Amino acid sequence: MIINLQREAKPAWSEVPRELKHALERILGGTIADAAVAWGGYGPSATFILRTSDERKFFCKGTHPGFTDLGKTAFLNELSYYSSIPELAEFGPAFRGVAQHAEWHLLVLDYVERTIEVPPWTDETFRGAIKMLARFHSGMPASARRVLPIAEEQTDFMALYKAEGGWKSIASEDQRAEFLALFNDNAAAARSWVHHDVRSDNLLFREADQPLLIDFPYLAYGPTLMDVAFFLPSVAGEGGALPADGLRRYEQMSYFRFEARDVAVTVATVAGFFAARAGQRDLPDLPRLRWVQKLQLFPSLTWLSELLKIQPPPAPKPF
Numbered sequence: 658m659i660i661n662l663q664r665e666a667k668p669a670w671s672e673v674p675r676e677l678k679h680a681l682e683r684i685l686g687g688t689i690a691d692a693a694v695a696w697g698g699y700g701p702s703a704t705f706i707l708r709t710s711d712e713r714k715f716f717c718k719g720t721h722p723g724f725t726d727l728g729k730t731a732f733l734n735e736l737s738y739y740s741s742i743p744e745l746a747e748f749g750p751a752f753r754g755v756a757q758h759a760e761w762h763l764l765v766l767d768y769v770e771r772t773i774e775v776p777p778w779t780d781e782t783f784r785g786a787i788k789m790l791a792r793f794h795s796g797m798p799a800s801a802r803r804v805l806p807i808a809e810e811q812t813d814f815m816a817l818y819k820a821e822g823g824w825k826s827i828a829s830e831d832q833r834a835e836f837l838a839l840f841n842d843n844a845a846a847a848r849s850w851v852h853h854d855v856r857s858d859n860l861l862f863r864e865a866d867q868p869l870l871i872d873f874p875y876l877a878y879g880p881t882l883m884d885v886a887f888f889l890p891s892v893a894g895e896g897g898a899l900p901a902d903g904l905r906r907y908e909q910m911s912y913f914r915f916e917a918r919d920v921a922v923t924v925a926t927v928a929g930f931f932a933a934r935a936g937q938r939d940l941p942d943l944p945r946l947r948w949v950q951k952l953q954l955f956p957s958l959t960w961l962s963e964l965l966k967i968q969p970p971p972a973p974k975p976f
Contacts, residue, residue, distance in 0.1 A: 670692040676878075682754060703718060703720065717770075718763065724760070748869065751767045751868075769863060776857055776895035778857075787906045790885065794884070797850040808851055808878060846881065852870065853883070855891075855894075876896060882920065885928045894955065928957040931957060951973070
């Protein structure tokens with residue numbers, strides 16, 4: 658795997674308005690003694706690690722002037738979930754509040770030190786991630802079901818669940834009907850809250866076998882298989898375990914076995930999602946987006962060829 662060292666454009670702490678800094682201090686209950694940009698992930702949101710004068714640390718992130726409309730919508734979605742579903746703290750850092758001033762909106766979370774860097778993946782960190790994902794899917798509180806949008810109806814993923822913008826083969830009427838039946842019928846797949854963006858950059862490893870999950874703007878109620886099928890190719894792309902091995906582990910830990918046909922259809926959908934995007938031009942605000950999509954595309958194509966017992970894809974060009 659080739660590491661892409663480009664960085665997204667993020668605002669410096671010096672650009673944060675004084676009024677917003679005071680509002681953050683009221684949330685923290687103390688003076689901010691130090692603040693540094695937090696690097697990681699693939700978006701241009703404002704992200705800071707804050708240290709108070711009494712040596713407590715917090716993480717804050719959010720919108721800033723010039724931030725995209727899509728990013729603002731994602732932030733507001735995530736803020737609403739943190740505000741209405743306190744049980745998210747069982748799987749990730751606890752939410753402490755939100756500060757707002759003009760076009761700036763920063764939510765505050767407890768800071769969790771990433772003591773283990775992933776990648777590289779080890780057997781222990783991979784097992785920990787699969788265990789966390791299975792626990793997350795089985796741990797949805799009843800209140801979340803009333804708050805969360807249905808994944809198939811969520812604007813950000815409507816095209817994905819309707820099989821639009823992916824493989825043209827799924828566009829035929831008969832195959833589209835089969836695909837929609839898979840996800841509109843509760844009996845067709847296990848359903849719970851779904852993260853929609855599980856990758857190494859959204860996992861915090863304090864200990865190898867107990868990662869925390871972060872970033873919930875696309876949280877929805879939907880088929881858990883979609884979460885699994887999006888996550889596993891990213892691990893393989895980063896030099897970790899093969900998707901088939903990860904699926905077996907997830908099934909063992911979740912005590913749920915997916916039908917082979919359901920897996921094939923979902924992996925085909927995931928591969929189509931990345932195939933339709935990975936070759937597009939780079940986006941100025943997201944310089945590593947196409948790179949990470951390629952990272953997930955090629956393992957998903959290989960996984961799909963194994964499931965369908967067809968010729969594997971050709972070797973990819975370096976990227």
